[in-house]
Every structure is written in structure tokens, then in C-alpha cells.
Amino acid sequence: MLTGEIRSQVDQIWNAFWTGGISNPLEVIEQITYLLFIRRLDELHTLEERKALRLKRPLERPIFPEGLDPRQRPYEDLRWARFKNAAPAEMFVIVGEHVFPFLRTLGADGSTYSHHMKDARFTIPTPALLARVVDMIDHVPMEDRDTKGDLYEYMLGKIATAGQNGQFRTPRHIIRLMVEMTAPTAKDIIVDPASGTCGFLVAAGEYLRDNHPDILRDDAARQHFHHAMFHGFDFDSTMLRIGSMNMLLHGVENPDIRYRDSLAQDHAEDAERYTLVLANPPFAGALDAETVAKDLTDIVKTRKTELLFLALFLRLLKPGGRAAVIVPDGVLFGSSKAHKELRRMLVEEQKLDGVVSLPSGVFRPYAGVSTAILFFTRTDSGGTRGVWFYDMQADGFSLDDKRTPLLAEDQLGPVPAAVLDVAAQGRNNLPDVLARWRQRDGAERERARTAQSFVVPKAEIAAAGYDLSLNRYKEVVRDTVTYRAPKDILADLAVLEDEIRDGMKALEGMLS
Numbered sequence: 153m154l155t156g157e158i159r160s161q162v163d164q165i166w167n168a169f170w171t172g173g174i175s176n177p178l179e180v181i182e183q184i185t186y187l188l189f190i191r192r193l194d195e196l197h198t199l200e201e202r203k204a205l206r207l208k209r210p211l212e213r214p215i216f217p218e219g220l221d222p223r224q225r226p227y228e229d230l231r232w233a234r235f236k237n238a239a240p241a242e243m244f245v246i247v248g249e250h251v252f253p254f255l256r257t258l259g260a261d262g263s264t265y266s267h268h269m270k271d272a273r274f275t276i277p278t279p280a281l282l283a284r285v286v287d288m289i290d291h292v293p294m295e296d297r298d299t300k301g302d303l304y305e306y307m308l309g310k311i312a313t314a315g316q317n318g319q320f321r322t323p324r325h326i327i328r329l330m331v332e333m334t335a336p337t338a339k340d341i342i343v344d345p346a347s348g349t350c351g352f353l354v355a356a357g358e359y360l361r362d363n364h365p366d367i368l369r370d371d372a373a374r375q376h377f378h379h380a381m382f383h384g385f386d387f388d389s390t391m392l393r394i395g396s397m398n399m400l401l402h403g404v405e406n407p408d409i410r411y412r413d414s415l416a417q418d419h420a421e422d423a424e425r426y427t428l429v430l431a432n433p434p435f436a437g438a439l440d441a442e443t444v445a446k447d448l449t450d451i452v453k454t455r456k457t458e459l460l461f462l463a464l465f466l467r468l469l470k471p472g473g474r475a476a477v478i479v480p481d482g483v484l485f486g487s488s489k490a491h492k493e494l495r496r497m498l499v500e501e502q503k504l505d506g507v508v509s510l511p512s513g514v515f516r517p518y519a520g521v522s523t524a525i526l527f528f529t530r531t532d533s534g535g536t537r538g539v540w541f542y543d544m545q546a547d548g549f550s551l552d553d554k555r556t557p558l559l560a561e562d563q564l565g566p567v568p569a570a571v572l573d574v575a576a577q578g579r580n581n582l583p584d585v586l587a588r589w590r591q592r593d594g595a596e597r598e599r600a601r602t603a604q605s606f607v608v609p610k611a612e613i614a615a616a617g618y619d620l621s622l623n624r625y626k627e628v629v630r631d632t633v634t635y636r637a638p639k640d641i642l643a644d645l646a647v648l649e650d651e652i653r654d655g656m657k658a659l660e661g662m663l664s
Contacts, residue, residue, distance in 0.1 A: 158292065158293070158299070158303060159306060161288060161291065161292050162292070162303060162306055162307060162310075164288060165184065165285060165288045165289065165292075166180060166307070166310055168281065168284050168285055168288065169183070169184075169281070169285065172276070172277065172278065172280075172281035172284075172285075173277050173278075173281070174275065174276070174277070177310060177311045178311065178390055179275060180310075181307055181308065181310070181311055181394060182390055182393060182394065183274075183275060183276055183285075184285075184289070184307060185393055185394055185397045186252070186255070186269070186272055186274070187285065187286065187289055188289065188294075188304075188397060188401070189255070189265060189269065189397060189400075190232055190247075190251060190255070191232045191289065191290075191294070192400070193215045193216075193231075193232070194215075194231045194232035194233050195232075196215055197214060197215040197216050197231065198233075200212065200213055200214055200215070216228060216230060216231055221250055221253075221254060222253075223249060223250055223253070225246070225250045227254075229246060229250070230246065230250055230251050230254055232290075235247065235251070235286075236286050236287070236290050240279035240280055240282065240283035241279045243279065243282060243283055243286065244278075244279035244282050244283075247274060247276075247282060248274045251274075252272055252273070252274040255269045255272045256269065256270050256271065256272055258270075264396050264399075264406055264407055264408065264409045264410070265396050265397070265400055267410075268389070268392045268393045268396050268409070269393070271389065272393075297401075297402065297403045300401040300402070301354070301358075301398075301401050301402040301403070303401070304397065304398055304401045304402075305324065305354075305398070308321060308349050308351075308394070308398065309321070309324075311349075321348070321349060321351065322348075322351055322352075322432040322478070323514060323515075323547070323549075324351065324355070325547060325548060325564060325565045325566065325582060326478075326510070326514060326525075326547065327351050327352055327355045327430075328355050328359075328565055328566050328567075329525075329565075329566040329582050329585060329586065330352070330430060330476040330478075330525060331352070331355045331356050331359045331430065331476075332359065332566045332567060332586050333476060333527065333585075333586060333589050334428060334430065334474060334476045334527070335359075335363075336356045336359055336360055336428060337360075337364070338360065338364045338366075338367045338373050338376070338377075339376070339427075340356075340381065340427045340428045341380065341381060341383070341425065341426045341427050341428070342356050342381055342382055342383065342426065342427070342428045342429075342430060343383040343384070343385075343422075343425075343426040343428070343429055343430075343468055344383075344384045344385070344429070344430055344431045345384075345385045345412075345414040345429070345431055345433065345461070345464055345465070345468065346385070346386065346414060346431055346432070346433035346434060346461070347384030347385060347386050347391070347395050347409065348386060348388075348391050348395060349391065349394050349395050349398050350382075350384050350395035350396070350398045350399050350407075350409065351398075352430035352431065352432075353382045353383075353384055353395075353399060353404075353407065353430070354398055354399060354402045355430075356382070356428075356430060357377075357381075357382065357399070357402055357403070357404055358402065360377065361403075377404070378404060378405040378406055378407075379405070379406050380408075381407075382399065382404055382407035382408065382409075383407070383408040383409075383426065384407065384408070384409045384410075385410060385411075385412035385414050386409075386411070386412070387411060387412065387413045387414075389411070392409055392410070392411060395409050396409045414433070414461070414464055415439060415443075415444055415445060415448065415457065415460050415461070415464065416439075416443050416444065416445055417445055418445050418446070418447055419445060419447055419448075419464070419467050419468065420447070422468055423447070423467055423468065424467075424468070424469065424470045424471070425468060425470065426468050426469055426470065426473060427469070427470055427472070427473040427474070428473060428474055428475070429465045429468060429469060429473070429474075429475035429476070429477060430475075430476055430477070431461070431465070431475075431477045431478070432477070432478040433457070433458075433461040433477070433478075434457070435457050435458045435461075435479075435480055437456070437457065439455050439457060439460070444460060447467060448460050448463045448464055448467065449463075451463035451466060451467065451497075452490050452493055452494050452497075453489075453490060454488075454490035454494075456490065458479055458480055458482065458483050459483065459490055459491065459494050461477070462477070462479070462483070462494055462498075462526075463494070465477060466497075466502070466530055469530040470530070471530055471531060471532050472529065472530065472531070473529070473530050474505075474527070474528065474529045474530075475526070475527070475528055475529075475530075476525060476526070476527050477525070477526055478510075478523050478524070478525055478526075479523065479524060479525075479526055480521055480522070480523055481509075481521070481522040481523060481524060481621065483495075483524075483526075483620075484507065484524060484619070484620040484621045485619050485620065485621040485624070492617060492618055495618035495619075495620055496618045498526075498528055498536075499536050499539070499610060499613055499614065499618055500534055500536070500614070501531075501532065501533075501534060502528055502529065502530050502531050502532070502534070502535070502536070503528060503529040503530075503531050503534070503535035503536050504526070504527075504528045504536045504539050504620075505527040505528055505529060505539070505540065505592070506525075506526075506527040506539065506540040506541070506542070506589065506592060507524055507525070507526060507527075507539060507540070507541050507542075507620055507622065508524060508525040508527075508541075508542045508544055508585060509522075509524045509541070509542065509543050509544060509622045510522070510523045510524055510525065510544055510547075511544060511545060511546065511547060511551050512551070513550075513551025513552065513555075514547060514551075516551065516552065516553050516555060517553035517554075517555070524622075536610045537609070537610055538597065538607040538608055538609045538610055539607065539608050539610070539613060539620070540588075540589070540592040540596060540605065540606075540607050541605060541606055541607070541608060541622045541625065541626075542585050542588060542589070542604065542605040543604050543605070543622055543626065544581045544582075544585060545578075545581055545604070546558070546578060546579050546580060546581050547580065547581065547582060548563070548564045548565070548579060548580035548582065549564075558579040558580070559572075559576055559579055559580055563576055563580060564580060565580075565582060566582040566583055566585070566586045567583065567586070568580070568583060581604075584604070585605075588604075588605045592607065600627070601625060601626055601627035602626075602627045602628070602629050606625070606626075608625045612625070
């Protein structure tokens with residue numbers, strides 16, 4: 153968890169960029185990403201030097217070679233520890249004319265980070281701003297993995313609060329809920345086909361560290377974790393760089409984060425490769441028919457992106473693989489032939505596990521659209537007995553554009569550090585979602601349709617045209633009004649009339 157002091161340091165770095173003339177939040181985080189990467193390269197080279205000194209042999213994998221770079225500058229000068237002490241004007245020349253060209257040559261080592269640095273651009277406009285930012289970043293503690301990861305997440309949060317770029321960021325607590333509900337294992341192969349800043353992959357990695365600590369003690373498991381478990385696709389090079397750095401700072405050495413237009417490119421090489429899909433893909437309406445990969449339209453004939461992504465998830469998953477994905481509500485009840493066919497496939501041919509209806513304000517202030525999380529397992533042989541529904545009313549934050557926390561920090565998220573009382577549970581449904589999800593094959597099947605969660609048998613869903621909207625099956629408790637018999641009401645009126653008459657007579661007697 154970040155301290156107030158570190159948050160303040162990050163805020164100062166961010167403000168320095170803004171006052172220095174860079175106002176685009178994506179450009180700010182991109183330049184910070186480059187500088188963090190440069191600092192990490194120096195740290196890796198220092199580790200190699202210490203190892204060589206201890207073993208008394210030459211460097212095995214030096215980052216900075218001996219000699220001069222092509223522009224006649226010693227490679228040693230390109231190291232963070234060296235240029236951070238230079239005068240601002242000299243530092244500006246070193247970083248702009250030597251360090252960044254050096255970054256663009258690093259792709260040969262095969263790492264995902266180096267690959268995404270091949271088109272690195274240095275856009276910090278003045279020596280004074282560069283010197284100020286380098287000094288600030290140098291004073292941020294980066295030794296601890298949790299601190300590094302939380303620090304970068306805090307920076308990414310600033311993208312979301314800065315305006316138009318918030319669509320790149322799914323709320324972190326919703327991501328964590330989806331990860332907790334799918335419970336990744338040490339053998340999973342996880343993919344997000346619209347990875348953005350890699351929030352889902354990061355959360356899955358943190359879940360595994362917390363719940364399967366042995367994963368980093370066994371050689372084979374550790375190799376799988378660092379090199380084969382995490383896969384992310386995006387077609388925005390800035391997002392690929394940011395997502396890669398997010399994974400790096402959360403301790404994943406070499407994830408597969410690569411350029412891919414997920415709906416346009418054929419998926420033969422990735423078909424049935426993954427065991428877990430976690431995603432909140434963008435839904436942009438309809439694509440031109442000629443731009444859609446044929447292997448997706450073979451699954452469902454449509455140009456609508458929300459349906460094509462679901463077809464993509466089925467294509468990528470191995471039999472037995474599972475998915476947790478966010479979809480707009482229209483997917484649940486759309487009346488087109490493609491909508492109905494895709495829902496039929498999920499219910500009849502695969503195993504639809506659950507539908508969590510999200511509050512409409514979850515993605516404010518960027519979108520007020522109603523959404524839901526679909527949980528399903530690819531079986532190719534059916535298996536749906538009943539579908540578990542949950543009506544989430546509150547996620548711990550206000551549902552207006554401000555999205556203000558309604559509880560203390562230790563009471564937020566799906567696994568809060570503090571115990572929630574009844575009132576707090578009403579403001580944060582996420583722990584309840586998780587607890588009931590784990591009972592979906594047991595006690596949840598006995599819940600009445602008036603409850604916040606319940607299970608609907610497959611036959612009933614099929615009879616309803618595979619409508620998956622929660623309101624189709626939820627029963628509302630109406631207050632009952634009991635009316636008295638007319639004769640009883642008339643009898644009471646007669647008694648009241650006699651009492652009034654007697655009262656009038658008594659009043660007349662007193663006045664006379």
C-alpha cells in the first residue's frame with residue numbers, strides 16, 4: 153500500500169509535467185514509463201556487475217556494452233546512475249540523443265519490454281523539466297515489488313481521472329472481483345484480448361502470489377509464471393508499452409504482450425490455447441464485414457463487436473477453459489438472430505455459470521451504460537444446469553460522476569481487510585457476491601427469486617428464448633394491503649355516529 157508521502161511524490165511528478173507543458177495524460181504516463189524503464193536497465197546492469205564481481209568472471213548479460221555508442225558517447229554515460237548527476241543541459245543531450253536511440257536498439261533480447269521500446273519517442277520539451285522529473289523519480293522508493301506495482305497503478309489512475317482516456321481502465325475492484333471469482337491456478341494460461349494497461353493480468357498475477365506462494369519456489373512453475381502464463385493483445389502501441397511496464401513493475405519478467413487486432417486477424421495460431429479469459433473489451437458498435445476474421449463469423453454471423461468478442465473468447469479457450477468478461481446489457485436480451493444464437497450456444501453447447509448485473513454507474517464518468525459480467529466454461533458438450541444471477545446494487549463507491557468511496561479503504565473491494573457490518577455490506581456488495589458465488593451449486597439454489605441472488609433452471613431460460621436479463625426472472629416483493637369487510641366498516645360508522653350524537657346532546661345540556 154502506498155504511503156501518503158509516495159502519493160505526494162507521484163502527484164508532484166505529474167504536476168511537473170503539466171506545468172512543464174505536457175498536458176496529455178497518456179503522453180505523461182508514456183514518458184514516465186520510459187524513464188522508469190531506463191532506471192530499471194541500470195538496476196539490472198548493476199546486478200550483473202555484482203554477480204560478476206562475486207563470481208570473479210566477466211559479465212554474462214551486460215545491458216550497457218563497453219565502448220562508445222554510434223554518436224561517440226561512452227555507454228557508461230547512458231546509465232541512470234551516471235546521467236542523473238549531470239547538469240540539466242548535458243542530461244537533456246544524453247537522454248534525447250543517446251539514451252532513447254539506445255532504447256530503440258534493445259529489441260534483440262526478445263523481451264516484451266524491449267520490443268515495445270523500439271519506437272520510443274522523447275518528448276520532454278526542456279532540460280529543466282527533465283532534470284526535475286529525473287530527480288523526483290530517483291527519490292521514489294522502487295526496491296519493493298508491491299510499492300513499484302502500487303505506484304504505477306496510482307499513476308494509471310490519474311489517466312482515468314484526467315478525462316477522455318478513462319476507457320482504458322476498468323475499475324480495479326471490479327477486476328479483482330472477477331479474478332477472485334475465477335480463482336486462477338498455477339497451471340492456467342491467461343489471456344486478455346483487449347489488454348489495455350494489463351489490469352486483469354496484473355490482478356491475476358497478484359492473486360497467484362497471494363494464494364499460491366509456492367508458484368515462485370518451484371523452477372518449472374516459476375518459469376511458467378514469468379514466461380508462459382500471461383498473454384495480452386492490443387492494437388495501441390502506447391497501451392502495449394504501458395501494459396508491459398505495469399506487468400514488469402508487478403514482478404512478471406517476460407509476459408506475452410503483443411500487437412494484435414483481436415477481431416480482424418485470423419486466430420488459428422491461438423485457437424484453443426488458453427485456459428482463462430479475463431476481459432472488458434471495447435464495444436464500438438459494428439465493424440465492416442470485410443474487416444472481421446472469418447473464423448469468428450463462422451461461430452456467429454454478425455458484425456456487432458460485443459458478439460464478436462464473445463465468439464473470440466470461445467475460439468481462444470481450450471475445452472474446460474473458463475471466462476469472466478464484461479458485456480453491455482444488450483447482449484443479455486438483444487432480440488436479433490445473432491444475439492439469440494450466441495446466448496443459445498452459451499447455454500446449450502457450453503456451460504454458462506453466472507451473470508452478475510453491475511450498477512449502471514460503475515464506469516462513470518466515462519459511460520453510464522448498463523453492463524454485466526458473464527461467467528462461462530467452454531465444454532463443447534453443454535453442462536448448464538442452472539444459471540446463477542446476482543443483482544449488484546453497490547460497489548463501495550458513489551454511482552455519480554465523482555465515484556467517491558463510501559467506506560474506509562480497508563472496507564472496500566471483494567476481500568476487504570476489515571469485517572463489514574450490515575450497513576457496510578449495503579454499500580459494498582462485492583464480498584457478498586464472492587461468498588454467494590462459491591455457494592452457487594449449493595445453498596444458492598434454494599434462494600427465492602426475491603433475493604439479491606438466485607439460480608434459474610436451464611429449461612426456464614430456454615423457454616424464455618435464452619433471455620439472460622436478471623429482471624426477466626427476479627420477483628419483486630409487493631406490500632400487501634388487507635381490506636376490512638364492508639359490514640364491519642358500516643358497524644364502526646354506526647357506533648361513531650351514536651358517539652357523536654351523544655356528545656352533541658351533552659354539549660347542549662352544558663350550554664343551557
